[in-house]
Amino acid sequence: MPRQELARYLRDRRERLRPGEFGLADDDHRRTPGLRREEVAELAHMSVDYYVRLEQARGPRPSPRILDGLAGALRLAPAERSHLFRLAGTSPPPGTRAVRRVRPHVAGMLHRLPDTGAVVTDAAYDIVACNPLARALMSDGPGGESNLARRRFLGEGRTTSSSGNEEFGRIAVARLRRSAQRYPRDAALAALLAELHAGSEEFRQLWEERPVHAPGHRAKTLDHPTAGRLRLNCDVLLVPEEDQEVVLITADAGSSTARSFHRLAAHTAQTAAETAGHTGPDRPSARRNTRGAAGVRGAG
Numbered sequence: 001m002p003r004q005e006l007a008r009y010l011r012d013r014r015e016r017l018r019p020g021e022f023g024l025a026d027d028d029h030r031r032t033p034g035l036r037r038e039e040v041a042e043l044a045h046m047s048v049d050y051y052v053r054l055e056q057a058r059g060p061r062p063s064p065r066i067l068d069g070l071a072g073a074l075r076l077a078p079a080e081r082s083h084l085f086r087l088a089g090t091s092p093p094p095g096t097r098a099v100r101r102v103r104p105h106v107a108g109m110l111h112r113l114p115d116t117g118a119v120v121t122d123a124a125y126d127i128v129a130c131n132p133l134a135r136a137l138m139s140d141g142p143g144g145e146s147n148l149a150r151r152r153f154l155g156e157g158r159t160t161s162s163s164g165n166e167e168f169g170r171i172a173v174a175r176l177r178r179s180a181q182r183y184p185r186d187a188a189l190a191a192l193l194a195e196l197h198a199g200s201e202e203f204r205q206l207w208e209e210r211p212v213h214a215p216g217h218r219a220k221t222l223d224h225p226t227a228g229r230l231r232l233n234c235d236v237l238l239v240p241e242e243d244q245e246v247v248l249i250t251a252d253a254g255s256s257t258a259r260s261f262h263r264l265a266a267h268t269a270q271t272a273a274e275t276a277g278h279t280g281p282d283r284p285s286a287r288r289n290t291r292g293a294a295g296v297r298g299a300g
Helices: 003-016 035-042 048-055 063-072 076-085 104-110 133-137 150-153 165-182 188-198 201-209 256-276 284-297
Strands: 117-121 127-130 215-224 228-239 244-250
Touching: 003 048, 003 076, 035 048, 035 063, 063 215, 076 244, 104 117, 104 127, 104 244, 117 133, 127 133, 133 244, 133 256, 150 188, 165 188, 165 201, 188 201, 201 244
Parallel strands: none
Antiparallel strands: 117 127, 117 244, 215 228, 228 244
16 A cells, blocks of 8 residues: 555645535634644544544555545545545445436537537446437437437337447447446446346347457448438547546548538527427427427437
8 A cells, every 4th residue: 555645645635625615614723724634534434543644654554434434524526536545455345326417518518519429328328418419310309218228239219220230239238247347236227237138139148258348439330311321430538437438429521421410410400499489388389390309409
């Protein structure tokens, strides 16, 4: 255990905290920034002496319970919490469940990419956010299946065919196996895996093969019901704190697919504008149009 690094990390995080956020007096009598050591010890439910020894690089290896208490007291983000456990020479215990909400700034980014399809999935392959172009590429409405693993293995909600289906099957199983190890107490994830095992022989076989895959770049073709054959580039960006992935779907500049993207993006923008302008209570026909356009509008 690198005691000096652990001690430095604890001091740094303690000094960044503002006493007022904890209901403590934030006055001129404090000689150092942040919380006092005894205040952190109290918040972490541990003795002051033990905490002082940790900050002085003299303490024994802290247990997972102590580390969890320190992570809570210091208000560490998930990535910071994991780093604390690693510094203490201990593997972080698995999370309770996958994060199924998207950060606001990530969701906002999706809608600043009008000519790029963007989808955010959680550790169980639920779509937690997507922009209008991505929804149009998936070619079904908001009532369609929102889990990509169910789409792939159970054929639910998917109305397009893709050259990357076989490859994505292995990618999906590799990610779901990792998620099952990280979130063994996630009831929704366990239910999904049971459903996939029961409903797909292909999934069962791939699960036994234990595929390994790292997120990266993929190229594939997609047969879209209205836009025709599209050649897509798919690149994955990670949101490690939430264990989520952002898939960016683009087309080569100047290609026929890029022109199709532009038409789809223009159509979705026009439909969204028309829907927004025809939602008054005295426009019953507009309400019918709103339902019809929702498949193109859908966002996370």
